[in-house]
Amino acid sequence: MASKEILKIENLTTYFYTWAGVVKAVDGVSLDVREGETLGLVGESGSGKSVTALSILRIVPRPGKIIGGKIIYKGENLLEKTEGEMQQIRGKEIAYISQEPGTSLNPVFSIADQLTEVIRRHQNVTKEEALKRAIELFRIVEIADPEIKVWNYPHQLSGGMKQRIAIAKALSCQPSLLLADEPTTNLDVTIQAQILELMKNLKEKLGMSMILVTHDMGVVAGVADRINVMYAGRICEVASTKTIFRNPLHPYTRALLEAVPNVALRKDKLKIIPGTIPNLISPPSGCRFHPRCDFALAECASTVPPLVEIESEHYVACIRAKEFTEKTVRGVKR
Amino acid sequence: MSNVIRGKRLETLVKRKPAGVSQWSIAWRRFKKNKAALAGLVIVGAIIVIAVFSPIIARYPLNYLASFNEEGRIRMPPSSKYWFGTDYIGRDVFSQLVYGAGNVLYVGFGAAAIAMSLAIAIGIASGYLGGLVDNVLMRITEIFLVIPFLLILLVFLRVAMAIAPSGVGSLTMVTLMIGLFSWASNARIIRGEVLRVKQNEYIEAAIALGASKWRIMFRHVLPNVLHVIIVLTTLQIATAILVEAGVSFLGFGDPNSVTWGQQLQGASEAVKEAWWEGIFPGLFITLLVLGFNLLGNGLRDALDPRLRE
Amino acid sequence: MPTKREGFKAIRFKVHNIAKNSMTKYVLRRLLYLIPIFFGILIIVFVATRMAGDPVKLMTGLNPRITFEARERLTQYYGLDQPLYYQFLKFVWEMLQGNLGNSYAIRGGTAVTTLVGNYAWETFKLQLAALFFSLVIAIPIGILSARKQYSKLDMTVTTTSLVGTCIPIFYMGIVAILIFSYFLGWFPYGAAHSLDPTRYPFGSYLLDELWHMFLPVAALTFAELAPVVLLVRSSMLEVLRQDYILAARASGLSERTVIYKHALRNALIPVVTYVGLYFGGMLAGAPITEKVFNWPGVGRLYVEAISKLDFPVITGITVFVTLMVLVANLITDIAYAYIDPRIRIE
Numbered sequence: 001m002a003s004k005e006i007l008k009i010e011n012l013t014t015y016f017y018t019w020a021g022v023v024k025a026v027d028g029v030s031l032d033v034r035e036g037e038t039l040g041l042v043g044e045s046g047s048g049k050s051v052t053a054l055s056i057l058r059i060v061p062r063p064g065k066i067i068g069g070k071i072i073y074k075g076e077n078l079l080e081k082t083e084g085e086m087q088q089i090r091g092k093e094i095a096y097i098s099q100e101p102g103t104s105l106n107p108v109f110s111i112a113d114q115l116t117e118v119i120r121r122h123q124n125v126t127k128e129e130a131l132k133r134a135i136e137l138f139r140i141v142e143i144a145d146p147e148i149k150v151w152n153y154p155h156q157l158s159g160g161m162k163q164r165i166a167i168a169k170a171l172s173c174q175p176s177l178l179l180a181d182e183p184t185t186n187l188d189v190t191i192q193a194q195i196l197e198l199m200k201n202l203k204e205k206l207g208m209s210m211i212l213v214t215h216d217m218g219v220v221a222g223v224a225d226r227i228n229v230m231y232a233g234r235i236c237e238v239a240s241t242k243t244i245f246r247n248p249l250h251p252y253t254r255a256l257l258e259a260v261p262n263v264a265l266r267k268d269k270l271k272i273i274p275g276t277i278p279n280l281i282s283p284p285s286g287c288r289f290h291p292r293c294d295f296a297l298a299e300c301a302s303t304v305p306p307l308v309e310i311e312s313e314h315y316v317a318c319i320r321a322k323e324f325t326e327k328t329v330r331g332v333k334r
Numbered sequence: 335m336s337n338v339i340r341g342k343r344l345e346t347l348v349k350r351k352p353a354g355v356s357q358w359s360i361a362w363r364r365f366k367k368n369k370a371a372l373a374g375l376v377i378v379g380a381i382i383v384i385a386v387f388s389p390i391i392a393r394y395p396l397n398y399l400a401s402f403n404e405e406g407r408i409r410m411p412p413s414s415k416y417w418f419g420t421d422y423i424g425r426d427v428f429s430q431l432v433y434g435a436g437n438v439l440y441v442g443f444g445a446a447a448i449a450m451s452l453a454i455a456i457g458i459a460s461g462y463l464g465g466l467v468d469n470v471l472m473r474i475t476e477i478f479l480v481i482p483f484l485l486i487l488l489v490f491l492r493v494a495m496a497i498a499p500s501g502v503g504s505l506t507m508v509t510l511m512i513g514l515f516s517w518a519s520n521a522r523i524i525r526g527e528v529l530r531v532k533q534n535e536y537i538e539a540a541i542a543l544g545a546s547k548w549r550i551m552f553r554h555v556l557p558n559v560l561h562v563i564i565v566l567t568t569l570q571i572a573t574a575i576l577v578e579a580g581v582s583f584l585g586f587g588d589p590n591s592v593t594w595g596q597q598l599q600g601a602s603e604a605v606k607e608a609w610w611e612g613i614f615p616g617l618f619i620t621l622l623v624l625g626f627n628l629l630g631n632g633l634r635d636a637l638d639p640r641l642r643e
Numbered sequence: 644m645p646t647k648r649e650g651f652k653a654i655r656f657k658v659h660n661i662a663k664n665s666m667t668k669y670v671l672r673r674l675l676y677l678i679p680i681f682f683g684i685l686i687i688v689f690v691a692t693r694m695a696g697d698p699v700k701l702m703t704g705l706n707p708r709i710t711f712e713a714r715e716r717l718t719q720y721y722g723l724d725q726p727l728y729y730q731f732l733k734f735v736w737e738m739l740q741g742n743l744g745n746s747y748a749i750r751g752g753t754a755v756t757t758l759v760g761n762y763a764w765e766t767f768k769l770q771l772a773a774l775f776f777s778l779v780i781a782i783p784i785g786i787l788s789a790r791k792q793y794s795k796l797d798m799t800v801t802t803t804s805l806v807g808t809c810i811p812i813f814y815m816g817i818v819a820i821l822i823f824s825y826f827l828g829w830f831p832y833g834a835a836h837s838l839d840p841t842r843y844p845f846g847s848y849l850l851d852e853l854w855h856m857f858l859p860v861a862a863l864t865f866a867e868l869a870p871v872v873l874l875v876r877s878s879m880l881e882v883l884r885q886d887y888i889l890a891a892r893a894s895g896l897s898e899r900t901v902i903y904k905h906a907l908r909n910a911l912i913p914v915v916t917y918v919g920l921y922f923g924g925m926l927a928g929a930p931i932t933e934k935v936f937n938w939p940g941v942g943r944l945y946v947e948a949i950s951k952l953d954f955p956v957i958t959g960i961t962v963f964v965t966l967m968v969l970v971a972n973l974i975t976d977i978a979y980a981y982i983d984p985r986i987r988i989e
Contacts, residue, residue: 473679473680474683476680477680477683477684477687479920480680480684480920480923480965480968480969480972481684481687481965482684482923482926482927482961482964482965482968483924483927484927484928484930484931485688485927485930485945485960485961485964486684486687486688486691486961488930488945488946488949489688489691489692489695489949489957489961490691492695492696492949492950492952493691493694493695495695496694496695496696497694572809576809576811579811579813580811580813580928580931583811583813583931583934584930584931584934584946585946585950598813598814598817601817602813602817602934602935605817605820605821605825606821606825606832609821612814612817613818613821616810616811616814616817616818619811619814620806620809620810620811620814623809623811624805624806624809627805627808627809628805631805
């Protein structure tokens, strides 16, 4: 291991108990985040990546429930903490930036109210002091006229501005770990780049670790150090960003990369992954990707492939991963 | 949705009938799963059956002074002879309830039909045409929204009594009046829905293709707000039944028609002496209103296109 | 920058000042908006009453010795021989001076303002008490039900509320009187006071008043409670699904702060709108409640006035109730703007 882990998840299982049945949203996920690194958690919508992030903070909305596993943060299992202890960790130790900049701020309170509330929740300061810090944070996330803007209500601000504020709010108590759930998905492309750049810089400056949850390969490419690819509630491939892009071994990862427009050179060759993410109430047996996989064998339907280290620091959950490394199968189906 | 499901849908399209049908059958399948909604359907269905077969189900002729004629007594308690007892002039409460079912449903359906026709016309015109039409219609709607509904209704029922042309039954007048005063909130909801539908691209496409305003309104807008209209109609029937019972209770109903509200009014004079006289009609009003409300809620869940997947 | 100590307050004050100004403008705009609605309703009821029949004929119909001239004189006396628009303008002119005319039917031609003044409090007493209790009970129950969605408690609450919305208030009243007053004898079965002062509980007029109020207020409260519970529940469920609630939880706020500060304020927005409209409905529904409980309020007065074609009383009570409804609407609008900054600040 290159450096110490700040967060280690082992066999995390989170189910949603709905009327229609039990949705196995996260089913035995293990991953680790090293100190100071940015981990990309990538997958289609519905793959369980957001639920994983919410599970870390133990704020999975009803009817979701964490069934088992361990979430070890700085040596302590978060799943064994009381709700009161968790409240001290949320926002202070581990911060969260949610998907929708437009809706992650409460529409009926001013930004100042919302920021000072969080600051005062975790730090013993006066209202005036908290306000000063809020304004300071506005400067850090590069918002002009912070003294005035801080008194605005969310509906008076643009999407990009709101996301900057959401970042400011997340950073307000200098967390050690930042969970960013699709932080740029709903923004304009130009703003997206700005926000990503800002997050990257701030992460360096504050020496945080970060989990970046996204479905967008383009986003992780520029920001993440390592990538975990998730499919249907399970991790299917783990490697450094470079490796994932240069030498993806899991067929799903490959398909994901082929579906990105700027990787495929010509538009008419853009590859579509057939089908959709499976129904997680009764997921496919064996490897969950096998019904959509071009390389599936009969065995894939019966055996759950373990996450195996194929090369150094490169883990793949596919029984044919070894074959793919030999580059024989590669490109055959293209 | 996935190719597989799309494929399946296509199959049904080819095998069966045009698009609309499968949509309704999906709604029906969802409705069937909802126990509360089915209960509502059963209640409403049962009362419709009672209304249709009232001469067979009732145990005495309409307005027959059963206990007075046969025993010289009024307000007799429930017994095997008079299941729900007899009223202040000796009529069998059960039989009168059965005869009343038709009238109650008549008011409910009639008033809802009138209110919804107005609401649909005004809601669609206002939402679709916009501009000045919208402005004028919505100001009028607002008057009807804040109007002290029952107070004005009572005045108008008095007017109806004064000017009722011969030949028009008074119950029809009551129905008409209730209908004329209960469209406003529905109109506003339909207008909101129309505004939502209007933003859809297929409407723009229809405009681009040169379809006339009327054609767009009836061919494209109306079918897409139909699910809201169905739900509102069901709930409006329930409201109209409650209102009729209320005005009858106040003595502003039609004294010549048997309705459950009329029965309650007769009973309210002697609640202590003859509790059965009011308890049963009230129970039936509650039951029927509950039936329509459950049905309406069930339809809302079954027809909601946002839940359709 | 202001000094460190005053910083927060000074800026806050400035911002609130701006908000207040826009608030005043907002209220004025709403007020201007309500005036035509008021007159619209007034015209409707004024014309309708005149169509309902001839009060002079009704008053004199049972008197065989009345002469045609006497009738004419009475019609003139009441101004009913004038054209309708003239009657209306005269009414409006007098109304603006605080005069709603005199009753035709009530002894001595009592001024309508006096009548309304005497009866309105009795009506208000019931409605306000019921509104207060229904909100105080419904909001916590609705919140609890939403937080425990699909639990046994939630099922019970929703079912009871749904049935509650279907029971006509007069039926509920009759059943309540039957049980608590006739069978159990705990409460009087109508009227606002005991006629005989010796029957006051512990000789107290106030206790007697409360004792009489109990049943009607309880019945009304239950009737209003049911829809409010359902509304609070569904509104709360909607809000609890929002991202900002998740974000609030994620920033380590306590559950109490999340629910009662962040969620409740948002969930109350539709509730406030509804309560305003609903209060109007309840006031207009006063005739029914007051008949059931034999309560001396404007509703009962109104029903009597209609049967006697007592035009000034009908119009007067309509004016009064409409005003109350509009005031309730205005309060709703203000409360709405207070809760939701999106309305306050454009």
